[in-house]
Amino acid sequence: MLKIEQLSKVYKGGKKAVDDMNLEIERGEFVAFIGTSGSGKTTAMRMINRMIEPTSGTIYLDGEDLAKKNPVALRRSIGYVIQQIGLMPHMTIRENITLVPKLLKWTKEKKDQTAERLIELVNLPQNYLDLYPLQLSGGQQQRIGVLRALAANQDIILMDEPFGALDPITRDTLQDLMKDLQQRLGKTVIFVTHDMDEAIKLADRICIMHNGQVIQFDTPDNILSNPANEFVREFIGSHRLIQEKPSAKIVDDVMIKPITITSEKSINDAIRLMVKKRVDTLFVVDGQNHLRGYIDVESLTAARHTTTSISEAMEKDVFYVQNGTKLQDSVRRILKRNLKNIPVVDEEKRLVGLVTRANIVDMVYDTIWGDEDTENDGNSNNQEQQTGADEQQN
Amino acid sequence: MIDFVTQNSGAIVQKTWEHLYISAIALILGIIVAVPLGIVLSKLKKTAKIVLGITSILQTLPSLAILAIMIPFLGVGKVPAVIALFIYTLLPILNNTYIGMNSVNQDLKAAGISMGMTKIQSIGMVELPLAIPVIMSGIRLSAVYAISWATLASYIGAGGLGDFIFNGLNLYQPEFIIGGAVLVTVLALITDFILSKVEKWATPKGLKVER
Known part of the structure; x- marks a missing residue:
């Protein structure tokens, strides 16, 4: 579905943020980009919705070159969840959820139906639709942030450390919710994180990045049992390697x-x-x-x-x-x-x-x-x- | 004092109206020019420095001097007075619009763009609504300035409450001076109060709620 070929991004001053990245992501996959800060994981993700333009290389979406698409239309077709939640404080929850449908000029009935249907997915009551973001807790706000990325039936959802600012219990709940939604709705999710536990828990495949390069791209089990090199071994941490040893009982x-x-x-x-x-x-x-x-x-x-x-x-x-x-x-x-x-x-x-x-x-x-x-x-x-x-x- | 009011009640109403009218036109012109200009400037950081520099210099010119300079070009009367006041209302509105637009949370702007807003939509749907409280306080400030400086407009024959003060000075009638000054102050306070209500009304509801 998404094919990244020889993708590079060089910033002014010659810093290579992403260096010759090659990846193929299947439809319905949950992929985590993980790495330390400065590893290029966020830059790589932002090139997918063209918030950052690549220096060289191509990204194909269903065989189409992204560089040839209109960036505004492209962004409306890709869901995006950011770390700081980023709900518009002056809009009601309903308006926030249906922000992209509004940009796509849906009718009011269709927008209302979407908002009412979606809020049920995250176990929040209907009357929250008319509240404002400041009236919700951080965890509730991020649930709405996730819905906003789903509202226009986007197939791909990009998530930039979406749960990083939440407390551990709320984060855990939202991770479960996200995984459940992704499976139920068959979405392709690309998820940037620096938390290995989160990546192992959520991702079908994990892409470990370092200094702009992809070090290993594989399923969590394979990465844990066969780390590509010393860096990966160190990055995932020895305690996880041992933990996984009792051959992962289900x-x-x-x-x-x-x-x-x-x-x-x-x-x-x-x-x-x-x-x-x-x-x-x-x-x-x-x-x-x-x-x-x-x-x-x-x-x-x-x-x-x-x-x-x-x-x-x-x-x-x-x-x-x-x-x-x-x-x-x-x-x-x-x-x-x-x-x-x-x-x-x-x-x-x-x-x-x-x-x-x-x-x-x-x-x-x-x-x-x-x-x-x-x-x-x-x-x-x-x-x-x-x-x-x-x-x-x- | 009471004599002043009873003897001049007709003139008071008329001069107050004149005063209000001169200031209001200057203020409205100021809003029409400065708000869009401020929005444009917030997108052009380098030009903004130059333009804001020029308007602050204009602000430092003594108002009497500006009024005097107007006479050779526009003669006397209401037009030069309104133009001079308009120049004065520009800076607070321009400055606040610029600051308000720039102080909108970068993450929210980025969120809007990454949802697929065009730049114009981002201004209309995100930046402007969130900048309104700051822009409104600039407008309030300008309104109070305009009303107090409109007093001087009487000097070039524009009328207004300044007439009482200048007449009082010329004829040595303290009650005229005090009466005029009090009326100007009251007018400025009432305007500021009304505009504070407008500001509250114009501020998006979502920014006022509490959990």
């Missing part, structure tokens, strides 16, 4: 079967089921096993006197991971959010499993003793089920 390897209930059942049914299965949390699913929420002892006791239906008593805000996610990532999420456990869903949000705090213990065990205990593998799954259930009781 959640599917360890997840247990969660206890579920459907939402039309009554609260009494839920209590009976909890007692029978000896757990304190039930996951609420619909007929097709889609995850709708969860219900735990606290929410049950709170709701017992006001309602008898599970759909009213259940907690709809539930953090989940997709199957195929690295175990390490989900454990990190459990720890960061102080969750008891985290459900695993497939692409269509059907509940397929559950990762519990017991898995943290396994992770610690694994990293300390490695894979010595291969002979115990047969019953370890069983044990996990047990500990998992115990954990849920606490």
